[in-house]
Amino acid sequence: MPASGIGCLHRAGRGPEVPTLSHPARLGLYLLAVVAISFVHDPRGLALILVGALLLSGAGRLRLLLRALRVVLAILLLLSAGFLLMGWLTGQPVVAALVLINLRVLLLALLTAWMMRAVNLDRALVHWPQAQRWLVIVRGQIQLFRRLAQDYRYAQRSRSVLPPTLRERYRGSAAIGLAALDKGVHNADLVTQAMRSRGALHD
Amino acid sequence: MHIPDGLISPQTYLPALAVAVPLWWWAGRSFRRQVGDEVLPRLAVFTALAFLLSSLMLPLPGGTSGHAIGVGLLTLVFGPWVAFLAYTLVLVLQALVMGAGGITALPVNALAMGFVGAFLAYGLFHLLRSVQIDLAVVVAVFVSILASALLVALVLGLQPLIAQAPDGSPRFFPFGWAVTVPAVLVPHLFIGVAEAALTLLIWRHARKRHWLLASGGQGA
Amino acid sequence: MTEAAPLFALEQVDVAYPNGRAALAGVDLEIARGERVVLLGTNGCGKSSLLRLLNALVLPTAGEFRFEGRRVDASTLKDRAWQQAFRRRVVLMFQHPEAMLFNPTVREEIGFGLRHLADPAKAARIAHWAEVLRLEALLEAPPFELSGGEKQRLCLACLLALEPEVLLLDEPTANLDPRTVGWLLQWLQERAMTSVIATHQMPLVPQMGERIVILSTEHRIVYDSRSADGPPDHALLIRHGLAHD
Numbered sequence: 074m075p076a077s078g079i080g081c082l083h084r085a086g087r088g089p090e091v092p093t094l095s096h097p098a099r100l101g102l103y104l105l106a107v108v109a110i111s112f113v114h115d116p117r118g119l120a121l122i123l124v125g126a127l128l129l130s131g132a133g134r135l136r137l138l139l140r141a142l143r144v145v146l147a148i149l150l151l152l153s154a155g156f157l158l159m160g161w162l163t164g165q166p167v168v169a170a171l172v173l174i175n176l177r178v179l180l181l182a183l184l185t186a187w188m189m190r191a192v193n194l195d196r197a198l199v200h201w202p203q204a205q206r207w208l209v210i211v212r213g214q215i216q217l218f219r220r221l222a223q224d225y226r227y228a229q230r231s232r233s234v235l236p237p238t239l240r241e242r243y244r245g246s247a248a249i250g251l252a253a254l255d256k257g258v259h260n261a262d263l264v265t266q267a268m269r270s271r272g273a274l275h276d
Numbered sequence: 277m278h279i280p281d282g283l284i285s286p287q288t289y290l291p292a293l294a295v296a297v298p299l300w301w302w303a304g305r306s307f308r309r310q311v312g313d314e315v316l317p318r319l320a321v322f323t324a325l326a327f328l329l330s331s332l333m334l335p336l337p338g339g340t341s342g343h344a345i346g347v348g349l350l351t352l353v354f355g356p357w358v359a360f361l362a363y364t365l366v367l368v369l370q371a372l373v374m375g376a377g378g379i380t381a382l383p384v385n386a387l388a389m390g391f392v393g394a395f396l397a398y399g400l401f402h403l404l405r406s407v408q409i410d411l412a413v414v415v416a417v418f419v420s421i422l423a424s425a426l427l428v429a430l431v432l433g434l435q436p437l438i439a440q441a442p443d444g445s446p447r448f449f450p451f452g453w454a455v456t457v458p459a460v461l462v463p464h465l466f467i468g469v470a471e472a473a474l475t476l477l478i479w480r481h482a483r484k485r486h487w488l489l490a491s492g493g494q495g496a
Numbered sequence: 497m498t499e500a501a502p503l504f505a506l507e508q509v510d511v512a513y514p515n516g517r518a519a520l521a522g523v524d525l526e527i528a529r530g531e532r533v534v535l536l537g538t539n540g541c542g543k544s545s546l547l548r549l550l551n552a553l554v555l556p557t558a559g560e561f562r563f564e565g566r567r568v569d570a571s572t573l574k575d576r577a578w579q580q581a582f583r584r585r586v587v588l589m590f591q592h593p594e595a596m597l598f599n600p601t602v603r604e605e606i607g608f609g610l611r612h613l614a615d616p617a618k619a620a621r622i623a624h625w626a627e628v629l630r631l632e633a634l635l636e637a638p639p640f641e642l643s644g645g646e647k648q649r650l651c652l653a654c655l656l657a658l659e660p661e662v663l664l665l666d667e668p669t670a671n672l673d674p675r676t677v678g679w680l681l682q683w684l685q686e687r688a689m690t691s692v693i694a695t696h697q698m699p700l701v702p703q704m705g706e707r708i709v710i711l712s713t714e715h716r717i718v719y720d721s722r723s724a725d726g727p728p729d730h731a732l733l734i735r736h737g738l739a740h741d
Contacts, residue, residue, distance in 0.1 A: 100372075104379065107281055107379050107380060108286070108380070110282075111281075111282070111285065111286045111289075111380060112286060114441065114447050140375075144280065144375070144376060144377065145280050148280060152449075152450065152451075155451065155455070156450045156451070159450075159451070159455075165445075166445070167445070167450075169441075169445060170441070170445040170446050170447070170450060171450075173447060174282065174283070174446070174447070174448065174449075174450060177282040178280055178281065178282035178283065179282075180282070181280070181281035181282045181377060181380075182280060182281070182282075182377055185281070185371075185375055185376075185377040185379075186375060188372075188375075189375040194372065194373065195600035195601075195638070196600075203316055205599075205600055206316060206320075206598045206599065207316055207319065207320045207323075208373070208600075209597070209598050209599060209600055209638070209639070209640070210316075210317060210320035210321065210324075210598050211320045211323050211324050211327075211365075211369065212373075212638070212640050213594050213597060213598075213639070213640040214320060214321050214323075214324030214325075214594075215324045215327055215328070216640055217324075217594060218324055218325065218327070218328040219328070222328060222331075222332075239335055242333075242335035243335050243473060243474060243477060244477065246332050246333050246334070246335060246344075246474055247474055247477035247478045247481075249332060250329060250332055250349065250474065250477075250478040251478050251481050251482060253325055253328050253329065254325070254349075254353060254478065254482055254485075255485070256325075257321055257322065257324075257325035258485075260321045260595070261317065261318045261321040261322065263590070263592065263595040264317040264318075264320070264321055264595045264598075265314045265317040265318060266548065266553045266590075266595070267317075267590050267595040267596040268316070268317050268598060269314075269553060270551050270553055270583065270587070270588045270590075270596075271583065271587075271596065271608065271609060271654070272579075272580060272583035272584070272609060273598065273608070274313045274314065274316075274317075317598075
């Protein structure tokens with residue numbers, strides 16, 4: 074999990090519109106780009122692609138870059154510090170490799186941030202209605218589970234006169250886990266019945 | 277373990293994808309055999325559940341906490357194929373919906389944590405349940421977490437060996453096994469203990485539920 | 497002159513959960529076309545289970561369930577044409593709206609099930625029900641972003657857009673605002689639609705239907721106004737948790 078936690082469930086595709094390309098095409102292009110970039114080993118090439126991507130991404134590019142940095146900064150710092158230390162201890166040159174790795178990771182994070190803004194996943198899945206429905210249900214259910222977990226946490230906090238002990242914290246997490254399992258099994262039955270009731274399971 | 281894109285070489289993730297795809301297909305087929313036309317709603321709810329379980333706080337000494345993985349618990353309740361499928365879909369959600377990326381690491385994570393983790397937990401539980409069921413749960417979860425972590429560490433440590441520039445410098449993840457194995461395994465020792473304890477707590481209550489048996493879980 | 501077969505007929509129906517626990521026990525019930533039935537009972541008495549049975553989502557573990565004289569069992573449900581037609585004619589609104597929503601936008605949600613219509617007719621029907629249920633401003637919104645009440649109105653729009661013959665409602669007052677509840681009950685009265693409404697909200701019962709059926713905590717019908725001598729007495733209501741001293 075990224076250090077920032079669960080993250081948001083916002084629907085992308087509200088940012089500046091990339092003209093002409095459909096959302097399935099945008100998603101496909103993103104996936105292709107991620108694979109293609111892993112075959113580029115020239116730092117200058119990666120830097121050019123990075124600048125090009127930033128320019129093409131339109132208004133809000135700084136915010137996009139910052140968003141990308143937020144996701145990868147910690148790991149890049151850790152890796153770079155460790156690798157620099159290793160280079161210093163062994164006497165091996167490491168800077169060129171570090172630049173390459175950092176550029177590639179940052180570029181891919183930027184492309185992901187851009188994808189999040191430019192691709193509406195519901196529209197990207199328009200040719201796969203089952204996948205589209207899966208995504209809709211997952212989003213809704215995650216909201217329910219999150220609310221459940223939050224209720225349990227608030228309840229424990231509200232009832233705790235003293236800071237909880239380690240044991241109490243385990244029991245709290247276990248209670249959330251069990252409640253989630255109960256709700257998961259119940260909801261799986263319920264959503265199945267509701268979809269069947271609306272004729273969505275045999276179309 | 278979240279691995280950003282750009283640290284795993286195509287020499288790794290492409291073969292991993294080639295291995296994962298038929299396994300995903302088989303998992304989907306196995307699940308469809310189990311639930312028929314109810315695959316979509318059930319898989320959607322289980323994915324959301326897996327997502328929540330993977331964000332459960334693991335209390336650690338000193339007031340700190342980590343995040344559970346949840347594959348062990350999912351396996352014990354729903355079986356290894358469902359756990360593998362649901363965990364893979366969580367990785368897809370994280371990559372594409374949450375924007376955490378990790379598309380290239382997805383097949384590696386899915387295989388290490390989702391497939392190996394699930395089936396090892398399943399196998400160990402069945403092997404040990406006749407000895408003592410609580411012990412079976414704890415050992416199954418702990419060992420499967422460590423084994424998955426070891427696999428990830430090995431894959432990461434392999435990168436400098438298989439993806440090098442002509443001058444021998446690494447093109448992807450730059451550290452070898454001497455670094456990756458302890459760096460990944462040590463924190464997962466704590467995570468493994470913590471998650472095994474949490475899973476046991478949940479399991480003790482869950483096994484009283486009637487749906488545990490109905491769902492193909494491992495009721496006593 | 498022969499009587500038309502009742503729309504729904506349950507004969508000594510038992511329904512049990514997978515763990516063997518009873519959901520309904522020995523239920524005898526006939527519902528005629530155009531009847532408005534109110535199903536009363538405390539939580540856990542089997543109201544939701546009865547509605548799901550009427551919607552052919554669960555089947556009897558004993559006894560017989562018939563719709564328009566045809567026995568409904570596992571083999572009936574395998575008849576795709578029958579099931580598709582049934583699902584368009586008999587609709588159920590679940591108590592928890594989240595369960596029912598699986599399309600990316602409100603517009604697509606209402607439009608689901610209208611695929612047999614030509615685009616202009618489909619668009620007109622969506623627009624009509626969005627307007628009636630005050631959802632026009634939300635047509636492009638994803639269902640999961642709506643409030644509880646909005647989701648419930650959306651569920652209602654999805655079902656009414658099908659122009660069903662039978663409306664089954666599970667605790668509609670739980671999430672619907674009073675204005676929408678009032679509109680719905682008046683609308684049902686005007687259309688003489690067959691309806692079965694499960695509730696434990698006694699004050700609204702007279703508006704919900706002419707016929708009252710009470711389920712007990714033993715999952716049996718203990719009162720049916722069709723065959724009773726008069727309205728349910730206070731003692732009966734107290735006994736079954738529907739009133740207090």
